[in-house]
Amino acid sequence: MASAAEQLAANMNFGAFSKATDLKNRIWFTLIALLVYRLGTFIPMPGIDPVAFAAQFKNNAGGILGMLNLFSGGAVERMAIFALNIMPYISASIIMQLMSSVSPKLEALKKEGEQGRKQINQYTRYLTVVLAAFQAYGIAIGLEGSPASGSGGGVVIDPGWFFRITTVITLVGGTMFLMWLGEQITARGVGNGTSLIIFAGIVAGLPGALVQLFELARTGQLSTILLIALLALMLAVVAAIVFIERAQRRLLIQYPKRQVGNRMFQGDSSHLPLKMNSAGVIPPIFASSLLLLPVTAAQMMAGPGSSGPEWLTSIVASLGRGQPIYLSLFVGLIIFFCFFYTAVVFNPVETADNLRKYGGFLPGRRPGAQTAEYIDYVLTRITVVGAIYLAVVCVMPEILTSYAGVPFYLGGTSLLIAVSVTMDTVAQIQSHLLAHQYEGLIKKSKLRGGKGR
Numbered sequence: 001m002a003s004a005a006e007q008l009a010a011n012m013n014f015g016a017f018s019k020a021t022d023l024k025n026r027i028w029f030t031l032i033a034l035l036v037y038r039l040g041t042f043i044p045m046p047g048i049d050p051v052a053f054a055a056q057f058k059n060n061a062g063g064i065l066g067m068l069n070l071f072s073g074g075a076v077e078r079m080a081i082f083a084l085n086i087m088p089y090i091s092a093s094i095i096m097q098l099m100s101s102v103s104p105k106l107e108a109l110k111k112e113g114e115q116g117r118k119q120i121n122q123y124t125r126y127l128t129v130v131l132a133a134f135q136a137y138g139i140a141i142g143l144e145g146s147p148a149s150g151s152g153g154g155v156v157i158d159p160g161w162f163f164r165i166t167t168v169i170t171l172v173g174g175t176m177f178l179m180w181l182g183e184q185i186t187a188r189g190v191g192n193g194t195s196l197i198i199f200a201g202i203v204a205g206l207p208g209a210l211v212q213l214f215e216l217a218r219t220g221q222l223s224t225i226l227l228i229a230l231l232a233l234m235l236a237v238v239a240a241i242v243f244i245e246r247a248q249r250r251l252l253i254q255y256p257k258r259q260v261g262n263r264m265f266q267g268d269s270s271h272l273p274l275k276m277n278s279a280g281v282i283p284p285i286f287a288s289s290l291l292l293l294p295v296t297a298a299q300m301m302a303g304p305g306s307s308g309p310e311w312l313t314s315i316v317a318s319l320g321r322g323q324p325i326y327l328s329l330f331v332g333l334i335i336f337f338c339f340f341y342t343a344v345v346f347n348p349v350e351t352a353d354n355l356r357k358y359g360g361f362l363p364g365r366r367p368g369a370q371t372a373e374y375i376d377y378v379l380t381r382i383t384v385v386g387a388i389y390l391a392v393v394c395v396m397p398e399i400l401t402s403y404a405g406v407p408f409y410l411g412g413t414s415l416l417i418a419v420s421v422t423m424d425t426v427a428q429i430q431s432h433l434l435a436h437q438y439e440g441l442i443k444k445s446k447l448r449g450g451k452g453r
Contacts (some may be wrong), residue, residue: 023190023432030189033181034200040082040177041075041201045170047163048079048143052155070414071288073201081174083139084132086197089179090289092127096120097344128179129172136171140164190432191425195281199421202414237393237412241419244389247276249382251375253360270360272351274379277386279341281420284394284413286341287333291326327399331391338387339380348375390416 044050057069057077069076072085100106100120109116144159156163182193189196213230216222250271352372355361365371394412 020433023429026188026190026432027429030185030191030196033185033189033193034196037082037178037181037197037200038073038204040174041073041080041204042078043081045079045081045083046166047157049155049157050078053079053143056155070205071198071201073204075201079143081170082178084135084171084175085201086175086178086182086194087289088132088135088175089124089128089182090194090285091131092124094286094290095127096124097340125176125179128175132172132175133168136168137164139171140167143167190428191421195417195421196425198285199417202418206414206418234415237415238419240389241393241416242423244276244386245280245420245423248273249276249378250274251362251378253355254363255358255360272355272375274346274375274382275386276382277338277389278346278379278383279338279386279390280424281417282341283334283337283387283390284416286337287330288413290333291329327395331395334391334394335387338390339383342379342383342386346379348372348379351375 054077057079068085068087071087072080072083075082075085096106100110106120106123109119112119140163144156144163178197182197185191185193185196213222213227217224217227250273253270253272255268255270349372352368352375355371356367361367362371362374365374393416396412
């Protein structure tokens with residue numbers, strides 16, 4: 001039998017949406033913020049020859065730079081002010097979460113509640129500035145060493161310290177603005193701001209990728225059978241993502257009978273839902289971010305026209321898209337972050353303590369340590385399945401598309417982020433609508449109560 005909340009959600013319609021003024025304002029704010037982000041990806045960085053850089057990027061767009069360009073919404077291809085995107089912030093978040101697990105001081109801050117969380121966020125912002133400055137300086141050095149295709153000059157119009165300083169200031173400022181914009185979307189809009197910014201960059205490139213795919217089939221570079229197979233694979237990946245992201249393992253929770261006055265109330269029962277993929281899209285984003293940082297620097301040092309050592313050139317080649325070493329590192333990082341982030345967002349000991357505090361228990365398990373061990377056991381098993389699912393979804397299409405030569409935008413990571421962020425955002429919209437419906441019911445009940453008097 002459906003609960004009252006589920007029945008209410010099933011009865012929601014566009015009429016309820018039109019009356020939810022706060023939700024409409026949040027959606028408009030989110031759309032305007034994403035529009036500002038998209039406009040920023042077309043503002044070029046000063047001191048760059050756009051034609052020379054476009055030719056240089058075209059020769060190196062198939063590897064790690066293609067992935068960085070994917071997450072930045074094409075800003076890397078145009079060398080815009082948002083070329084670094086929000087990746088330094090994600091890298092800083094990874095480092096802070098890892099440090100919180102090993103540093104007693106940071107672990108104590110996490111337990112201080114809202115105040116401790118704000119302090120950790122402030123440390124994350126400072127670290128973001130450092131990482132963004134490091135990456136921006138590396139980009140400036142790499143651009144100065146990149147020759148222009150077919151011309152005597154370079155990509156940089158006037159190389160020197162002035163260009164390096166302006167590049168660092170521009171790119172770091174762009175990253176910090178996107179970090180602030182993501183926080184504003186989370187607070188005043190709908191959905192997670194950081195995920196939506198990455199989502200907007202991916203979705204902006206999907207139409208062009210589909211046009212390119214059909215153009216390859218039209219010119220005969222891609223067979224019709226392979227085109228149909230790729231489209232069917234995309235639909236299968238989307239269906240698998242929706243199925244697994246909604247999959248849950250529900251643990252039965254029972255509450256004992258209780259006596260209120262002379263009346264005995266029957267014990268209630270509920271469920272503890274454990275998602276098959278508790279980490280969501282965080283593992284592939286974290287894995288991509290960690291791979292981008294060192295590999296991009298190595299690619300700049302070993303790129304055309306540079307004087308990098310031969311072993312560095314070999315490393316860059318082996319870490320290219322579709323290469324075994326790159327895929328192995330990608331899978332390993334995805335599996336690691338699946339378990340790591342699940343441990344961050346879900347604490348079995350704390351959950352068991354909360355159940356004991358409110359009188360709930362798992363049938364056949366003692367409250368406390370035994371309940372925590374069982375929850376951890378179940379969570380570990382389903383996380384194994386979730387990690388394998390993420391690895392397959394992110395890697396298998398990459399293997400196929402790299403050898404078939406289809407656009408990078410059609411890879412598993414981009415589809416995973418697009419579908420998962422869409423589902424999370426729709427769920428938040430439904431939650432806002434449900435809250436609005438409840439508010440309407442409460443107001444009606446108060447009015448009826450007043451008339452009854």
